[in-house]
Amino acid sequence: MNQDIPSFSRKDLQIKDQGSDLIVKFNDQVGVSLMKRRALRQPIAQLFLACCFCLLAGGCAKTDMDRVSEAQDCLDTSTSTNALTCMDKIDGITTPSSYLIRCAAYFIDQGFQDPARLTQVISQITNTSGNGGSQSIAALAAMGFSASKYTMAQNDQLSADALTACQNSLSGGLIYLASASRIATAALHDIGFIPSSTTPPTPTDVHNALCTNGGPSTTTKAAIGDAASTAYQQNCAGANVTNDVLCQQYQAAVNAGGGNSTAVGGSLINTFCTP
Incomplete structure (x- = not known):
């Protein structure tokens, strides 16, 4: 030079x-x-x-790209105590990349960045074998939002917000994970599961929420049906259906439900509750 x-x-x-x-x-x-x-x-x-x-160039004011980059930098060093504050940096931005930040922030807020939690999630998600519902329920339990710093009602709303953000990020893989989180969290909220930092939800907790006392309410069935439909339409269609048990179960429920969210949710719950 x-x-x-x-x-x-x-x-x-x-x-x-x-x-x-x-x-x-x-x-x-x-x-x-x-x-x-x-x-x-x-x-x-x-x-x-x-x-x-x-x-x-129109001045040196920060562009949307600058703000998304700053939010990503914030997220890279965040923990479950402050991840959601990173979303403040992209307030008002509605690009897929901004929603990717929001989607990830919700999961970090719930502690999914912890190596032990990630190992559990990966183990259960990649081990959905067979046609019964027990292994699927184990995968759902690993994905449930149950942070003890929130009430279960708050966790339920956060799981809904996470699914919306992940859906708008256009990332099929994150939509798949967020849908599983939404299904598990909605069911746990329905039975009044109490979050605890020492006892996260187990497959038994999720099974009881889905399969006992008549199953979830109509509202919860609709929420579960919406999540399953979202995952199927935006991630599972095509080759993924043949390679993923959850996707196969989502497809069967969507076909059986005929476009009705409550019916889709009810059909999926019946599958999950079949050993």
């Missing part, structure tokens, strides 16, 4: 000396190449150019 033209760089603006050109980039996306002149061979001239470029 030519030593008499030092590089000037910040997160949203870069000026670099490349051969006969001076490259100016803004947000790593908008760039111009300017022929070098002697007048630009001083740091003060480069700073002046940077100011001019900001004005031409």
Whole structure:
């Protein structure tokens, strides 16, 4: 690099000396190449150019991309105690990438970033074998929202919010996980499960919520049906149906329900409650 033209760089603006050109980039996306002149061979001239470029680019105000990037940085270092605050940085933004941040934040808030929790989830989700419902219930239990810092009613609402965010992120895999969380959490809320930091929901808890005392209420059946339909339509269709037991169960319930959420939920619950 030519030593008499030092590089000037910040997160949203870069000026670099490349051969006969001076490259100016803004947000790593908008760039111009300017022929070098002697007048630009001083740091003060480069700073002046940077100011001019900001004005031409519509000012140096943060773009939506900047804010999403900041929210991602926030999320990368967050824990279950502060993950939801990262969403404040993208308030008002409705792009898929912003919803991806929100989706992930809800799961981190529930402690899913913990290695032990992740191991449990992966083990259960990837071990859905056979046609019965017991293994599916074990997978659902691993995904339930049950943070002890919230009431179960709050966890239930958070699981609904997470499913909406993940759905808007357009990520099929996250929609699949959020749907499982929604199904388990809605059922647990229905029976008055009390969150505890020492005793997370077990497969027995979820089985009791789905399969005893007449099963969930009509409202909960509809919520379960909506979650199953969402997972099937946005993640399971196609090859995933043949490779994933939960997807097969979702497909059967959607077909049996005929477009009625309560009927879809009822059909899925019957499958889960069949050993």
